[in-house]
Amino acid sequence: MSFSSEELERYARHIILREIGGPGQQKLKAARVLCVGAGGLGSPALMYLAAAGVGTIGIVDDDVVSLSNLQRQVLHDTQSVGSLKTDSARESLARINPHVLVVSHATRLNDSNAQQLMVSYDVILDGSDSFATRFTINAAAARLGIPLIAAAMSQWEGQLSVYDPANGTPCYQCVFPEAPADGLAPSCAEAGIMGALAGVMGSMMAGEAIKLITGAGQVLKGQMLVYDALWAENRVLKITRRPDCPTCGMLQSSR
Secondary structure (H helix, E strand, O other): OOOOHHHHHHOHHHHOOOOOHHHHHHHHHHOEEEEEOOOOOHHHHHHHHHHHOOOEEEEEOOOEOOHHHHHOOOOOOHHHOOOEHHHHHHHHHHHHOOOOEEEEEOOOOOOOOHHHHHOOOOEEEEOOOOHHHHHHHHHHHHHHOOOEEEEEEEEOEEEEEEEOHHHOOOOHHHHOOOOOOOOOOOOHHHHOEOHHHHHHHHHHHHHHHHHHHHOOOOOOEOEEEEEEOOOOEEEEEEOOOOOOOOOHHHHHHOO
8 A cells, every 4th residue: 555745744753652553654645434422522532533544433423513513522623513413524624634545334323234334444542421332332343343442521631542352352341341330421412521521532532542453562561551731641440351251251151
């Protein structure tokens, strides 16, 4: 897979990195990454994936841009209010990097369409905002054997991990067996969120995807990073697989 002279200049700072180089940049160009959600987490993740030269980027979102989104969803702007987030995202990403193919899925991911939406991608990013959707994404990714990079955030704190049970790591449901009771995990609209936290967590999602695709460094498999923006603290927690997990426990026993 060759690069034009414009692409070589565009990706020069990647290519001179020992851990990426020309071969890693070729892997990025050949990669297909699906991001579920073009909101707070998806916005920075999608921008950096496009800038990095990921060849095909899919976006799943059925929502429209609202004025209250703009405090943190930096992929969109005031003129995008009222537009489908997938349309706004596609236009923004084209301005960032015209060499990237953006595939829009203006629909809500659910149990009936998850595998169909995800099957043609190499890496899945979960930027959704509900436990039901997260469980659905996790189950489909586990069945398909596709690595899942999932983040979540509220108020001042975010968390991030890479779930890849096909290669022996925990899945999302190993760590979060069931959704919390009503009121224990309020939405951003209910609890509030510091806007720049979305930029931090979404950018880290993109960083994990770039490492996963190129083979650079160590990704957060079997680990969860917790970032506290209020006190500028990071913690990395070890997470383990549950043999009785209803998602990946069955997959493990069937092998």
